Amino acid sequence: MNYNKTKNDQGYVDEDTSNIIFGMRDRKNYTNTISGKYNFSTNSSLSLSFRHYWGSVDYNSYYNLNSDGDLDQNNTYTGDNLNFNSWNLDLNYIWQFAPGSQLIAFYRNSIFNEDTNSNLDFFKNLDNLFEQSQSHTFSVRFVYFIDYNKLKSIF
16 A cells, blocks of 8 residues: 655646646545466466555646746636546456466456545545446467477478
8 A cells, every 4th residue: 555645836827828827736646456376277377466656736726837947826717626536456366388488368357536625535535436346357368389490490
């Protein structure tokens, strides 16, 4: 588990027709990760990885970027706070059936959300994330090692 909070950070926000907008902001980031691996044998393993990332940005004030690099207060720009979430659950099975040759089965469950609800607490944010649609990915990869020297001697 990793938590990072930054107060009064300056960063790029947006561009309008004549200005580049910067903002003074408070940021917080959470990264939660759990992973494990179980080896059935020297040739077969199953791994599970879970990752949740949450980043939110609350803007306090906005500025125009001048050509000399200075910032001037912008009282007319109204931007939105940001709330970003990413959830991944990966399950991976690897079977090495011959030297250098593998069969790999992979499953991923992922959820993504980006909105302006940066004021939510951690658990309300998770509830909001799990209301989003889920994406499921399944893939199978077959890798077979061909020894060129043995193949050359056959021909």
